Amino acid sequence: MTEAPPKIRLRGLSKAFGEKRVLDGVDLDIRAGHGMVILGGSGSGKSVTIKCILGLIQPDAGSIEVDGRDLLSMPRRDREALNDRIGMLFQNGALFDSLPVWENVCFKLLAQKRITRGKARDKAAEVLAQVGLAASVGDLSPSELSGGMQKRVGLARAIAAEPDIIFFDEPTTGLDPIMGAVIDGLIVDVVKRLGATAVSITHDMASARRIGDDAAMLHKGRIIWTGHASALGDTGNAMVDQFARGEREGPIQMELRR
Amino acid sequence: MLNPLAAVGRGVIGGCRTVGAVVLFALTGVSHLLRPPFYGRLFVKHLLEIAYFSLPVVALTAIFTGMVLALQSYTGFARFNAEGAVANVVVLSITRELGPVLAGLMVAGRIGAAFAAEIGTMRVTDQIDALTTLSTNPVKYLVAPRLLAGVLALPFLVLVADILGVMGGWLIGTTKLGFGSAGYLKATMDFLQVMDVVSGLVKAAVFGFVITLMGCWCGYNSRGGAQGVGAATTAAVVWSSVLILALDYMLTELFFAQ
Numbered sequence: 001m002t003e004a005p006p007k008i009r010l011r012g013l014s015k016a017f018g019e020k021r022v023l024d025g026v027d028l029d030i031r032a033g034h035g036m037v038i039l040g041g042s043g044s045g046k047s048v049t050i051k052c053i054l055g056l057i058q059p060d061a062g063s064i065e066v067d068g069r070d071l072l073s074m075p076r077r078d079r080e081a082l083n084d085r086i087g088m089l090f091q092n093g094a095l096f097d098s099l100p101v102w103e104n105v106c107f108k109l110l111a112q113k114r115i116t117r118g119k120a121r122d123k124a125a126e127v128l129a130q131v132g133l134a135a136s137v138g139d140l141s142p143s144e145l146s147g148g149m150q151k152r153v154g155l156a157r158a159i160a161a162e163p164d165i166i167f168f169d170e171p172t173t174g175l176d177p178i179m180g181a182v183i184d185g186l187i188v189d190v191v192k193r194l195g196a197t198a199v200s201i202t203h204d205m206a207s208a209r210r211i212g213d214d215a216a217m218l219h220k221g222r223i224i225w226t227g228h229a230s231a232l233g234d235t236g237n238a239m240v241d242q243f244a245r246g247e248r249e250g251p252i253q254m255e256l257r258r
Numbered sequence: 259m260l261n262p263l264a265a266v267g268r269g270v271i272g273g274c275r276t277v278g279a280v281v282l283f284a285l286t287g288v289s290h291l292l293r294p295p296f297y298g299r300l301f302v303k304h305l306l307e308i309a310y311f312s313l314p315v316v317a318l319t320a321i322f323t324g325m326v327l328a329l330q331s332y333t334g335f336a337r338f339n340a341e342g343a344v345a346n347v348v349v350l351s352i353t354r355e356l357g358p359v360l361a362g363l364m365v366a367g368r369i370g371a372a373f374a375a376e377i378g379t380m381r382v383t384d385q386i387d388a389l390t391t392l393s394t395n396p397v398k399y400l401v402a403p404r405l406l407a408g409v410l411a412l413p414f415l416v417l418v419a420d421i422l423g424v425m426g427g428w429l430i431g432t433t434k435l436g437f438g439s440a441g442y443l444k445a446t447m448d449f450l451q452v453m454d455v456v457s458g459l460v461k462a463a464v465f466g467f468v469i470t471l472m473g474c475w476c477g478y479n480s481r482g483g484a485q486g487v488g489a490a491t492t493a494a495v496v497w498s499s500v501l502i503l504a505l506d507y508m509l510t511e512l513f514f515a516q
């Protein structure tokens with residue numbers, strides 16, 4: 001039986017900022033239609049990895065393939081067309097303060113002229129309902145929302161254009177455990193419904209187990225382990241197990257002083 | 259690090275790099291004005307923000323400048339019996355220099371700072387990255403409509419400042435300095451040439467471009483949270499003001515040098 005080609009394939013991805021090498025040859029395969037969780041401590045390069053895939057940061061070396069096509073050598077128009085198929089939930093929501101919630105939710109559809117402004121409100125109400133929010137939330141400003149609601153609106157915005165790849169940057173950071181579980185549940189539901197490939201970065205182990213099928217651990221700019229998310233905490237890799245269990249003692253030593 | 263020549267060299271190279279980056283940024287912004295999609299709604303919003311909401315501050319500045327100018331030139335010219343030239347001096351100074359420069363400085367403080375703060379906040383809260391993931395070019399969306407609005411709004415404000423500045427001089431001339439109303443206005447109109455007004459309006463358009471460009475550039479490149487946004491705001495106002503004064507000299511040289 002031949003294994004299906006990965007949706008996203010990273011090979012030798014490297015990036016340095018000045019003398020600080022953040023990514024040092026990242027190799028990773030992400031299966032189509034599955035949820036991949038990238039774990040790692042603060043500053044391990046998780047965000048830089050997904051920003052490279054999104055085209056927000058230009059890597060110094062390596063390749064990024066989506067559906068077998070190298071993003072880094074792709075013409076700009078093709079790259080933009082690919083971005084149309086991608087959704088992203090930012091850590092702090094990154095909602096546009098100057099726009100009401102409904103316009104935030106339908107921003108991509110309006111930008112792509114796939115919907116008129118007249119119909120956007122109804123569409124926003126429909127998508128907000130999918131993340132458990134009332135249609136009346138659409139008329140609020142992002143600054144009037146709680147942290148949990150902002151995450152939900154961010155999720156609604158990420159899925160409104162029905163992308164086939166969705167990135168989640170620390171989806172539960174800053175939320176209480178119950179709201180974190182609610183957001184995770186919504187993520188699992190919408191990803192399953194859309195049949196999308198989901199890539200999440202987190203250091204919340206409970207969240208990682210809930211939203212991930214697969215997991216990878218990034219440490220000092222390299223992938224040191226990949227496997228099933230359900231195995232986290234009992235992987236046989238001392239670093240991963242220390243991280244998953246949140247143990248102070250182990251092979252990973254925090255740099256408290258430079 | 260201790261070598262002063264190396265420090266000077268680094269400064270010069272850094273300065274050249276920044277100037278080059280600003281010029282490229284400006285050209286990119288202008289090029290987006292020529293290619294669809296066009297954000298007419300945003301353009302109108304920024305036009306109102308600059309032209310309409312800056313009217314009170316520009317109007318007050320112009321009126322008081324005209325009043326002071328009439329008073330100062332009268333007391334100065336009285337020393338060699340040239341009080342009759344007050345109306346001429348007021349209209350020439352206002353239309354050629356003080357109208358565009360003072361309106362430019364006022365708008366730099368108001369709009370340059372506001373643009374830098376708004377775009378800077380968007381930068382540090384990932385909203386600019388979010389635009390890219392939502393199939394929207396950030397320069398086209400944030401910069402191009404502001405540049406066009408600045409270029410069109412400033413001449414309008416300066417035209418208003420010209421009229422009110424002259425009226426300020428007329429007010430003082432007729433109520434305090436003993437000029438007849440009709441005589442003062444006739445002296446003003448007889449002395450005024452089309453080129454005086456046109457040169458001021460051209461200056462205003464250039465200043466409008468510079469103010470919006472520096473506001474957008476400083477905000478777009480801000481880093482490091484609230485402190486970075488504050489620094490970007492200060493830099494936008496300082497650089498806009500310095501450039502207004504420097505360009506004012508160059509444009510005066512261009513228009514009026516014999």
